[in-house]
Amino acid sequence: MHVHNLSSWQHSHHFQSGLEASAERRTKIVVALTIVMMVAEIAAGTIFNSMALLADGWHMSTHAGALGIAAFAYTFARSHADDQRFTFGTGKVGTLGGFTSAIILCMVALLMVWESANRLMTVQAIAFDEALMVAVIGLVVNVVSAGILGGHGLGDDHDHCGHHHDHDHHRDHHDHNLQAAYIHVLADVLTSVLAIAALLLGKYLGWWWMDPMMGLVGAAVIGKWAWGLMRKTGSVLLDHSDDRELPEEVRAAIEGDADNRLSDLHLWQIGPGHWGAIVSLVTHTPREPGHYKTLLAEVHELSHVTVEVHPCDGASCG
Template identity: 55%
Template sequence: MSAGIEKAAMDALEHDHVFLGADHARNERRIWLVIALTAVMMVAEIAAGTVYGSMALVADGWHMSTHASALLISALAYLFARKQAHNPRFTFGTGKLGDLAGFASAIILALIALLMAWESVLRLANPVPIGFAQAIGVAVVGLAVNLASAWLLAGGGGHAHHQAHGDHAHHGRDHSRGHHHGHHHHGHDHHGKGGDNNIRAAYLHVIADAFTSVLAIAALTLGSLYGWSWLDPIMGIVGGLIIANWSWSLMKSSGGVLLDVVPENETLPGEIRNAIETEDDRITDLHVWQVGPGHHAAIVAIVTAKPRDAAFYKGRLLALEELSHVTVEVTRAA
């Protein structure tokens, strides 16, 4: 085979490992917009609180700053994942960076929940006079900003359950070992089940903030009407516990991706077995893991009495659109 043909054959087999979510660029833009919105609100609250001597305003401003820093983690993860997408040192691409950011965000969310609950316990023990009208005003403005932010993020597939995907084609790189050489099947659109934990983390921070604003408005309104000042710290404890629960669920889903855990509801391993296994062909070893939102990699070891080229087995998997990177090993049955 001439050098030119050899090079053409190699170029056809070698391709990138870009496993970014289909909505990566859109989600990144939305998060920066939400950070700008949160930062402006945060500065306004701290400034107004300082001028009007309102501790509630200043405290809420600093509370928003913790969410702004968590949102910054998500935004920087998108930026870094995009910049390093073609860096060969990331052997499976940068698709999991969002899960790492989501996990870090979940820890911040848990700390915010603990601080909220602890502060509320202290308030129960040592009640302070509340400027109801001013505090309600702050909570309403905070709620409006958070709802606008949540609307922006939800539009980008922000909720774990609403993962929208665009029409980007991604190319998977395929290897095979054993008796046959590698074959590359061209990537196709991925409408994956693997949600984007990075946008979900940002969404949860904003929703947690909106939720605490709603609880605060309810507690302050009832407190001003009936003099139940103890209701405010009680709502703080309830809110802290609920946010801690959200944080735990985000930690589990993002941590699971980082540790290559196959989720309980993941059907892909079964689909691969159904596509490959026949009377003659048996899968002896199967590994499936997520390499980015909507992208999975698989290693499939097949034992067969009638060995075929690896390309034949990969052809059977072409319909599984979540598979972006497949390695096939074929062994002749003894």
């Protein structure tokens, strides 16, 4: 029996950004902080009868769950990175975690609208001083958490795999899992600020209705963030892309050689900053697939390329 040396011609399907280990550690730290503050705010909001404080604590509880999902997504992607059942690796697990978090954010916004609307119907007696103290502590914890999660993986200006190119500045190199966790924490910061503002207005001006009103404002902002995150992650999961330049770069690289013509092209994102491509071409001078992969080497986003070469028998293949 002849046995091939698989390592000489097989390749890895590890399509991550390279920053996942750090993001996983930071996310787990923030999960712990969020759980501690969540318990404190729900207890204080119940005792002091503050809707702003309760809203902050309640949606922090769902954020704790969402952040837990984010941490689990990193662990799952890492532990299954070499699982052959995942055809193109686990690069999209983080995006799925981000999409799940976006759904949770929407549910949080709806819950805040419901409870705030109910509280607007009845005058509320609020223990302002005690609620303010807890809200300020919550804000500090949320700002610290945002600082822990901020940085690499949230934008697309980092140096992906050692390459930085002006032509791909618009492409999605986000770690959607980390971005979702960051948005959850930003939502916590927002609701903490709104809670403090509402409690101050209630204490000094007697505007008790500002407490539930701030719940409605926070719900609107959180809902908007959630919708944007859902659209972005949903597009990746459905292999949808509005990128107009990447197909043109692939076409230029292939058709700039000999009389090659693209007959079919499929491009889709398989991880943060990583794209897969199936390239089908016709030519009068067919070469080995490796030749065409070399032509595409300058398109650095392409991490998994399959090439089909069809000889052209007619006078023109254009």
